[in-house]
Amino acid sequence: MAVFDQQYSRRRFLQISAAVGAVVSLGGVTAACNVTGGQGGTFNWMTWGDHYIDEQLKAIEASDKIIANISELAGNAEGFAKLKEVKGQLDMISGDALWVPDAYYKDGLIEPFDINDLKVASQLYPFAREFPIWTKPEGYLGYPFGWSPISIYYNPKFVDPAPDSWEVLFDPKYEKRIVVENQPEEIVAYMGKAAGFDDVYNMTDDQLATVKGYLERLKPNVLRFAQQATDSVNSMISEEAYLITGNLGNEDRVKDGGGPEIKGYIPKEGTVGWMDAEMVVKGGANTSLIFPYLEKAEVAENIAANFITHGRPLFNEAAYKVLVDQGEKDRADRYHYNESESILAATTLKGPGTSTEKSIQLFNDVFAA
């Protein structure tokens, strides 16, 4: 092109560069104005990998121009600590059960809202719109998503008779045959359940001393700590492990992976569990996109697909009906999809506790050399 062959003086070159820069900047500003003017845009979301499906995100981006910029959430404590640092740089964050009121809300990091302002919320089980722990005078603290109690899974080929208690984890027959997820606070909590304690995230020193005995009995049976849920599933598929602890749905994950038939149960002493929510971050620059996003993302069809993909129950009642229509009733019922209210009522929910530091010290003490 002739324009590129032309000789320019330094002055002329700077003038042209400035003009091009101004046009580009103006275009950017105009585009940004459009983006934040109800025409879509990008919001920042810290969440777990099973809270979305890439295809669904792409569909929402295509239809509503809303882009979810996702950063991976490793755990509640880490998410809470990060949000305290970055605050409004995030727009939405996921969190579990008592972490929502006792950490995020208490520290003024989230914006309560009227859940009934969301049309899609009518698809939730009614009780999920009224959890007392998430109800505050200013509004509801989060949009309910999924839930699960921690269960025990066993391979009946090696574990006999069929267990119904935490006690099976201490049986010397299963030395180095148990895989548990690497979540020290949760392990200490369900050992507290095994010991018969209720408030296992707020244990006293005496209770922790009792739990130490249970951890010491557990230690010789633990083959390894799974870094993520799929590690536990793989250890069952390979039959390295006879018993694992984990969320609902591991029977199907093991079977889908070509492994043996395994069985699962919620221990009779009770268990710990989680239910999570999407929270709107106070001061987030793009929170106006959250409701439009949730209206699209949380519809029954998407939640049913999420259930099939990620395999744990969710709070969308209409999605249960979709699953039934799709011939997935058996799977949904095996995952107790339709029993969330009764199961969660008997579960100690995850939350920040007064014994967190001592629980970690205790875990390190037992599993140190």
Next chain:
Amino acid sequence: MSTEIVGGAAVAPPASPRSGRAARLRQLAPFLPAGFILIGLFFVPLALMFVFSFWSTDVNLDVLPVWTLENYVNFFENPGYVRTLLKTMLMGAGVTLACLVGAFAVAYFLARYVSRRWARFALLLIIVPFWTSYLLRVYSWQAILGEHGALNQVLMALGVISEPSFLFVYNDVGTFIVLVYVYVPFAALVLYSSLERFDFTQVTAAQDLGANSLRAFRHVLLPQIRPGIITACIFVFIPILGEFLTPSMVGGASGLLIANLVANFFKNALIPEGAAIGFMIAVIVLILLIAFRRYLRVEDVYARG
């Protein structure tokens, strides 16, 4: 700067103290980027870790800037932490020794008996594993050493064992094997660099003068490659003090090292508690580096003689 001609040679006038300082500062200028990186990415984080280690965490997981020695007291009052730290150092020493022995044999062979061209090709093969992620390599070892892994299959086929064994995985043995695999290339590269510059005719001369092979090795070869050996030790031993991934993947419940215990604190936002142990590891590393500073020669790793 003006100069005067003395006897046909240009001589600079004596520099004033100020111009001398300016010249020295100019000489230091090229090191400023490295200096900023060292300060910004090493000393500042280390100082922050030091400060945090004397603070505490409340039940809301907020860090309280209240000075306390509690985190250090907890460490020393709990024999499990001290034992795990000592075990980590012992593991580091064992792996370092194994890496040195294995790497020396390879490096010696390449430096003495293989042409430089083929030696470089062999070194390339040694570092090929670095082209894949550390995580994948450790996962592979999980499959190799596992109950139904390749090693058990081979041993059963050979009749060495009658049923699959966990002898090689989910314990300290598994951690040791994988750490040796991970770090032996570092040792091999450093030792090859030292041996490549060594004049092997000196060994022949020593033997001609009556020294046996061992004596020639000890008194001729070893002293001359000692800086390389020390550098290899540092390159292997120090990273092992902070090893988290390998013990968590193949160490099982009994093979955890000190970094795994530190990680448990950080995962639960107990930053001061983790910082205290982390700082103690950093102090051990600094002491080792100071002790070996006279042998730490970067040119042994990168430069060619």
